[in-house]
Amino acid sequence: MILIILCVVLNINYHINVMRRMEMKDGTRAPVSNNGYFGGEQISTSKFSQLLASSHRDFLLSPTGAQVKVSELEGKVVGLLFAANWYPPCRVFTQLLIGIYEELKTNNPHFEIVYVSSDEDLDAFNEFYKNMPWLAIPFYDLETKKSLNRKYEVEGIPCLIMLQPSKVDDATTLRHGVELIYRYGVQAYPFSNERLMELHEAEREKRENQTLINLLANNFRDYVLSQTHTGLFTQVPIASLVGKTIGLYFSAGWCVPCTKFTPKLISVYEKIKQELTEKGDNEDFEIVLVSNDRDQESFDSYYNTMPWLALPFGDPEIKNLARHFDIQGIPCLVIIGPDGKTITIHGRNLINLYQENAYPFTKAKVEQLEKQLEEEARDLPILVHHVGHHHGLNLVSDGNGGGPFICCVCDEQGSNWAYQCLQCGYEVHPKCIKTVHVHVHGP
Structure with a gap:
């Protein structure tokens, strides 16, 4: 589920900028993803009524339609979910959150979520809320919803504000609940600053002690899969991969960008393997598919197209x-070095930029390739007319208006040098340029 969400985020290409500050029918803003970190505001649990009630209402709605007194939230960890039925990422996140909520409520009754709706009308609210197992502010109470949006400076949906009771019955506002749920799931409970520090420390220790064995193996499995020419799976001991450069390929057959990138990766993989064989030394490169396919049949069908492990x-x-x-x-292609440490999580981008030349993906190799590109750029034209665009395209780099971009020809990421339309932002890899006319050469 987590990677399904992540693929959606990639395909809409940073949706948080697309929907920013869209006005709603009731005058509130359509917040788009809240990526801010926690603040230090202190709120007494005695103020829950001031936060969530109004002069004519002292209750919240329950999924059954019953009224639940706001006062019943005192002493609980409370998440305020800002979302809307009309925005697809909200629907996707809500499905994930439902599973987390139900698992937590089983063992932690002092946890609750309150839905703060930005739905466009009552029917949309009812349609969305009917699937939620938690409480909600009534749709008609626009003033309370607007007040909460202003108080917590909500700039994006989905947004999950966590109110964490302390030992002195105060609550500290934790503003990035969505990110915590995506990254840690139930492990993030009780969503306190202290718990966040514990999780960060655990991650730091895991990175420092990272080996290929503790990355890929567990108590029940010490192997990865390989497939034979007959389509059957065989087991390859993870220990046999130690000392090799390993690519962890996060992918799925239902993901369109994945199915476009996989053939390119196969070609690069086979060229790297051939070059290493010709060198005749002890170096080796392998890829392990980390699949998020939805069923075994889909996994088998997708993996059957690949020459590596899984x-x-x-x-x-x-x-x-x-x-x-x-x-x-x-x-996503994560590269693990022969020592079991992470070299880069940007293997896909390096493949797109440098193909098989990116191996072994180290910082030194990338710097060498960037220097080579810099030298090659000296022979590129400053201005070209590309067959796919009606404006002239200027040669730009990181230092003069360039930077990371998505090529409008091959739809893959690029960086460093690009041909860019200064009028509309159209950008193309230099290698993807097909000119109809070339102007002055330089630089």
Whole structure:
């Protein structure tokens, strides 16, 4: 589920900027993703009535339609969910949050969520809320909802504000609940600053002690899968991969960007393997598929197109790896060095930029390739007319208006040098340029 969400985020290409500050029918703003971190505001639990009630209402709605007194929230960890039915990322996040909520409520009754709606009308509110197991502010109470949006400076949905009771019955506002749920799930409970520090420390220790074995193996499995020419799976000991450069390929057959990138990765993988064989030394490169396919049949069909190894379908380490590397979208290629340490999580971008030349993906290799690009750029034209665009395109770099971009020809990420339209932002890899006319050469 986590990687499904991440793929959606990648495909809409940073949706948080697309919907920012859209006005709603009731005058509130359509917040878009809240990426801010926690603040230090202190709120007494005695103020829950001031936060969530009004002069004519001292209750919240329950999923059954019953009225629940606001005072019943005192002493609980309370999450304020700002969301709306019309915005797809809210629907996706809500499905994830429902599972987290139900798991937490089983063992932690002192936890609650309150839905703060930005739905456009009552029917939309009812349609969305009917699937939620938590409380809600009535749709008609626009003033309370606007007040909460202003108080917590909500700038994006979905947004989850966590109110964490302390030992002195105060609550500290934690503003990035959405990110905590995505990254840690139930492990984030009780969503306090102290718990966040514990999780960060655990991650730091895991990175420092990272090995290929503790990344990929668990108490029930010490192997990855390989497939034979007959389509059957064989087991390859993870220990046999130690000392190799390993690519962890987070991907899924239902993800369109994945199915576009996989053939390119296969080509690069085979060229790297061939070059290493010709060199005849002890170096080796391998890729392990970390799949988020939805069923075994889909996994089998997608994996059947690949020449490398894979974690078994549905393996619990898949979610752990996604959290460990903080995967923000698929496809993603994480490169692990021969010592078991992470070289880069940007393997996909390096493949797009440098193909097989990116191996072994180290910082030194990337710096060498960037220097080479810099030298090659001296022979590129400053201005070109590209067959795919009606304006002239200027050669730009990181230092003069360039930077990370998505090529409008191949739809893959690029950086450093690009041909850019200064009028409308159209950008193309230099290697993707097909000119109809070339102007002055330089620089």
